[in-house]
Amino acid sequence: xxxxxxxxxxxxxxxxxxxxxxxxxxxxxxxxxxxxxxxxxxxxxxxxxxxxxxxxxxxxxxxxxxxxxxxxxxxxxxxxxxxxxxxxxxxxxxxxxxxxxxxxx
Amino acid sequence: xxxxxxxxxxxxxxxxxxxxxxxxxxxxxxxxxxxxxxxxxxxxxxxxxxxxxxxxxxxxxxxxxxxxxxxxxxxxxxxxxxxxxxxxxxxxxxxxxxxxxxxxxxxxxxxxxxxxxxxxxxxxxxxxxxxxxxxxxxxxxxxxxxxxxxxxxxxxxxxxxxxxxxxxxxxxxxxxxxxxxxxxxxxxxxxxxxxxxx
Numbered sequence: 001x002x003x004x005x006x007x008x009x010x011x012x013x014x015x016x017x018x019x020x021x022x023x024x025x026x027x028x029x030x031x032x033x034x035x036x037x038x039x040x041x042x043x044x045x046x047x048x049x050x051x052x053x054x055x056x057x058x059x060x061x062x063x064x065x066x067x068x069x070x071x072x073x074x075x076x077x078x079x080x081x082x083x084x085x086x087x088x089x090x091x092x093x094x095x096x097x098x099x100x101x102x103x104x105x
Numbered sequence: 106x107x108x109x110x111x112x113x114x115x116x117x118x119x120x121x122x123x124x125x126x127x128x129x130x131x132x133x134x135x136x137x138x139x140x141x142x143x144x145x146x147x148x149x150x151x152x153x154x155x156x157x158x159x160x161x162x163x164x165x166x167x168x169x170x171x172x173x174x175x176x177x178x179x180x181x182x183x184x185x186x187x188x189x190x191x192x193x194x195x196x197x198x199x200x201x202x203x204x205x206x207x208x209x210x211x212x213x214x215x216x217x218x219x220x221x222x223x224x225x226x227x228x229x230x231x232x233x234x235x236x237x238x239x240x241x242x243x244x245x246x247x248x249x250x251x252x253x254x255x256x257x258x259x260x261x262x263x264x265x266x267x268x269x270x271x272x273x274x275x276x277x278x279x280x281x282x283x284x285x286x287x288x289x290x291x292x293x294x295x296x297x298x299x300x301x302x303x
Contacts, residue, residue, distance in 0.1 A: 002111045005220040010115045010148070012210030014122055016203040021126035024199030026192060029131050029177060033138050036169065037122055040145055043157070051152040052222050056237045057230030058258075059153060061267040065275075067157050068268065071164055072279045076286035078169050082176050083293040089180050 007048035014041035028085055028095045032078075039074045043067045111151060117144035131177045139170040153229065155260040231256055244270075 014037060021034030050063035085095065092099045121141035128134045142165040149158035214220055219227075235253035238245055246266060252259035268276050 001223040001225065002108050003220060004217070004222050005214055006111065006115075007148070007152070008214035008217075008220070009211050010119065012214065013119055013207055014145075015210070016207040017119070017122045017126055019206060020199040020203035022199075023202060024192070024196040025126065026195075027131060027182070029173070029182070030125070030134050033125055033134055033173060036165070037125060037138065037141070040142065040161070040165065043161075044145060044148060047149055047152050047154045047157055051154065051224070052219055052227050054227050054229060057232075057234035058263065059229070061263055062271075064154055064157055064264060065267050065272050067154075068160070068264070069272075069275065069279055071157075071160055073282065075164055075169060076283050078172060079290050080286050080293070082172055083290040086176060086180070087293055095180065095182060 004048055004052045008045055011041045011045040011048065014038075014044065026096050026098065028088070028097060031097070032081055032085065036074060036078065039070060043070055046070075111148070114144045114147040114151070117141070118148065131182050132174065135170060135173045135177060138173070139166045142166040142170070153258060153260065155258075156264045229258060231258065 018034040018036075018038035018041060021037070022031050025031055025034065046063045046067050050060045050067075053060045053063070088100065089095055118141050121137040121144065124137040125134045125141065128137060142161060146158045146161040146166065149155075149161055231253045235250050238250045238253060246262070249259050249262050249266065252262065
């Protein structure tokens with residue numbers, strides 16, 4: 001049977017995949033996509049906890065409200081982040097992380 | 106949801122998620138991410154979170170991925186050259202840290218007190234929920250009680266009730282955040298006419 005553990009492990013693996021991408025990739029756009037993946041993995045864990053914590057016969061809707069806010073903030077974050085990446089691309093003509101070395105001592 | 110479907114959608118989510126990380130071409134990554142999000146939405150549906158599942162498809166697989174694809178095509182980014190100067194140490198570090206984190210999460214989640222709960226051992230009790238809804242007096246919304254009595258889970262209605270009563274202030278704050286985000290994006294992407302192109 002599918003237990004809470006199964007959902008948590010899927011969520012954990014998805015989060016780890018995103019983390020691996022953030023650390024190892026050099027393209028800023030792909031790093032950003034991996035960040036979105038990590039946010040979604042956290043959402044999966046929240047929804048799983050919400051469903052398995054049955055309060056008064058219903059899923060715990062507090063957790064799902066948090067997921068709603070997470071999705072909204074993630075959407076705003078994508079908009080602002082992509083605008084920053086476009087501004088960066090205009091000045092550097094590149095989206096590789098190696099191109100951004102202005103703060104390198 | 107039958108176990109087979111859970112494994113199918115978990116495989117879709119994780120497989121395409123892996124493709125996001127290893128694909129050379131950013132367009133491939135973006136499309137894989139969209140498929141991965143659809144698989145994740147199916148997992149949300151399997152957890153009786155119909156509203157969140159719909160939102161995942163509309164916002165992530167729809168709006169956010171279109172934005173990503175639009176930016177990728179606007180910048181006309183070429184795929185990384187295969188066998189180019191791959192950053193070997195970063196790759197090893199990424200895989201190692203991620204593997205350690207995955208093992209840690211798996212260990213910790215196995216030790217939770219509820220980790221062996223299934224959807225059958227934690228069932229939704231809709232008739233009991235209907236009774237507690239009816240007992241709420243003034244705050245009782247008849248449409249929710251009606252659905253609960255009929256044995257349906259009014260997921261979107263309950264979600265709306267939670268958002269607009271308990272978290273009404275937070276909802277307005279998030280609306281303000283979106284407004285600030287929109288203004289910020291316009292300010293960031295506006296070309297300064299007097300300033301020299303730096």
